[in-house]
Amino acid sequence: MTLEDVRQEIDKLDDTLLELLNQRMNWVHKVGEIKNKTKAVIYRPEREKQIIERLFEQNKGPLNKDAIEAIFLEIFAAARNIELPERIAYLGPEGSFTHQAAESRFGAMSEYVTLPTIKAVFEAVETERVRFGVIPIENNQEGIVYETVDLLNETQVNIAAELKIPVHFTMATEAENPSKIKRIYSKDIAFRQCRGFLNKYFEQTHPEEIQVESTSKAAKLAAEDPEAAAICSEIAAKLFRLPVLFKNIEDNSNNRTRFFIISKTFENQPSGNDKTTLVARLPKTDESGVLANFLMDFKEQNINLTKIESRPYKGDEDFNFWFFVELLGYHKDEKFQEILNKHGDYIKVLGSYVRNA
């Protein structure tokens, strides 16, 4: 078989794939009509997860799980846009890791609004300027993002989904090799997380390290200066057409950030593998054991707590705290209802969503 022959076979399959995808979209359009009539929610992460899991089970390769997931997430994003075009706000700037996270879930067809602060994303969601907002909640090396935690307590939004993406840094530059680099732009965290790489490659030349507010600003500045490099995301390098000299330069390749997709009113159906996030404003009292008793009730119900963070009440004179709590399970599970029966007055459930490993 010649290359031409093989390509002809591929072309035929692509025609079939396109035909099948359009057939799928016709069904999706019908789902959209039904949902519009009943005012049902378009985005159903638990249904998407179920479809992907089913496909994993019957997959015989050579496509691997990551590839199947990436392809189908793009199909779902396109499908949701056929049902109803969605506007999504994310913490910018363009080319940030949050942008990358948003695109991984909402695809290339959605309309994006880039906002400068986490607070602005919450406001856009609360006022329903956008249907969904994407914001970081924690990084497994740097810890929790307190601004997000506090805004979840202060505003009226729900968590629709969580997603975790690997944080890989690249060194992008017009320079041909490291010896030609006189300046490196990046964000404080990125410099910190790539220290091993910087020590190894720039031990002799010691380029100036210039801190800027975002890694995409770093990419923009480096694109204007042939003697400069940026430590940035791949998406930022692509955005400013800056060649990538080194990939995955972070010291710890397990670096991952977890994001929340928030929405004004949102309720998932149970998926069988869910996580619930809540805020607990326990009564302010001097009595001992208020927190211990609260936690014991979860233990008694066999509920696995995965996170508890204490946060101060802003403006309080005393040292009083509220708690940000995450647990395994769905909020309508019987055992969680037992907790609500007892502590419901001071618990605000922010959402139950598919647990994303």
Ligand SMILES: O=C(O)C(=O)C[C@]1(C(=O)O)C=C[C@@H](O)C=C1
């Ligand atoms: O099943 C639905 O509820 C749909 O809207 C269809 C569909 C899909 O493409 O399969 C699209 C969007 C939802 O997030 C889940 C699934």
